[in-house]
Amino acid sequence: MVDIEKLKKLREETALSWDDCKKALEMANNDLEKAKTILREMGKESIKERAEKTTKAGIVACYQHSNKRIGVLVELACESDFVARSEDFEKLAHEICLQVAALKPQFLKPEDIPQEILEKEREVYLKQIEVGNKPKEILDKIIEGKLAKFKEENSLLLQPWIKDEKRKIINLLEEAQSKFGEKIEIKRFARFEI
Numbered sequence: 001m002v003d004i005e006k007l008k009k010l011r012e013e014t015a016l017s018w019d020d021c022k023k024a025l026e027m028a029n030n031d032l033e034k035a036k037t038i039l040r041e042m043g044k045e046s047i048k049e050r051a052e053k054t055t056k057a058g059i060v061a062c063y064q065h066s067n068k069r070i071g072v073l074v075e076l077a078c079e080s081d082f083v084a085r086s087e088d089f090e091k092l093a094h095e096i097c098l099q100v101a102a103l104k105p106q107f108l109k110p111e112d113i114p115q116e117i118l119e120k121e122r123e124v125y126l127k128q129i130e131v132g133n134k135p136k137e138i139l140d141k142i143i144e145g146k147l148a149k150f151k152e153e154n155s156l157l158l159q160p161w162i163k164d165e166k167r168k169i170i171n172l173l174e175e176a177q178s179k180f181g182e183k184i185e186i187k188r189f190a191r192f193e194i
Helices: 004-014 017-026 032-050 087-103 113-130 136-154 169-180
Strands: 056-065 070-078 166-167 185-193
Touching: 004 017, 004 032, 017 032, 017 185, 032 169, 056 087, 070 087, 087 185, 113 136, 166 169, 169 185
Parallel strands: none
Antiparallel strands: 056 070, 070 185
């Protein structure tokens, strides 16, 4: 038998359907933390199922910093107008706008970074560490680490969320997909600064 108070609490914390919360609590024998883990796992499975879906709805969110010198536009897409009009979806779009304003990503994902830029970065890193006369395999590892950091800092999806550095923007999207039961993706963004 499912504990009603735990069911209410799980529903409040996850904003998932009553049925999903009830199933998870039953599977977890009323253990709230286990139920959350089960829901996350269920959500990850539905994300895989939805990967082929098209996102034909969504919103364009905007943010203007209080000094009026920074502005951001983000196109956040989903599968249905029902989700696109929800308050939680708008909040997600706003959070992404704040992220773009604060951390100035240049690209959406690492694959979007042109090879020429990565090669230039590689050359810069090589010149920085050439001074130390280290073996080639160590130099290669150092350079790969620096390139990975560069990709993380410049790719919106890989950036740590400004409000919780343990989570990345990709994690916010995955959580939203689990919550809404729809594919959600950032189509594009633009940042303006005077």
